Amino acid sequence: MSAFFPCLWFDGVAEEAATFYAGLLPDSHVDKVWRSPAETPSGPAGMVLTVDFTIAGQRVQGLNGGPGFVFNEAVSFVIDCADQDEVDRLWEALTADGGEPGPCGWLKDRFGVSWQITPHRLEELLDDPDPERARRAMEAMLTMGKLDVAALERAADGA
Numbered sequence: 001m002s003a004f005f006p007c008l009w010f011d012g013v014a015e016e017a018a019t020f021y022a023g024l025l026p027d028s029h030v031d032k033v034w035r036s037p038a039e040t041p042s043g044p045a046g047m048v049l050t051v052d053f054t055i056a057g058q059r060v061q062g063l064n065g066g067p068g069f070v071f072n073e074a075v076s077f078v079i080d081c082a083d084q085d086e087v088d089r090l091w092e093a094l095t096a097d098g099g100e101p102g103p104c105g106w107l108k109d110r111f112g113v114s115w116q117i118t119p120h121r122l123e124e125l126l127d128d129p130d131p132e133r134a135r136r137a138m139e140a141m142l143t144m145g146k147l148d149v150a151a152l153e154r155a156a157d158g159a
Helices: 014-022 084-098 120-126 131-140 149-156
Strands: 007-010 029-035 048-055 058-063 075-081 106-108 114-119
Touching: 007 014, 014 048, 014 058, 029 084, 048 149, 058 084, 075 120, 084 106, 084 114, 084 149, 120 131, 120 149, 131 149
Parallel strands: 007 058, 075 114
Antiparallel strands: 029 048, 048 058, 106 114
């Protein structure tokens, strides 16, 4: 059976990144660390070449490919958060130790990977049958870094 999963290119920190990500969400874990059986352009025999890990049930692979490529915002991971507490916890964890907050719920973690930390309530507000409520929520979201559910709701209500 075929499988589909993302592979993230790191410069020597795939195992560290996998371990960090595996601690963020339930049903997340490091599955296998593969060491190179031969010297490669990215390092010597015996180095960690790939790391298979799972984030919230989704298989991911980290590759220590060297400095040739870096992450950018063209690809990001989205976490649909249950509530503000989860938004706050993940935002703090992912921006710690060199991560960078961004606009509209986006951030980069210390490895350079882009994430969207989005409360589920935002989707509900943007899908409101009243287009004015949805517009006000959207306009409020566009002014935020980390998303604030209570502020989004106040904006939607016109408060």
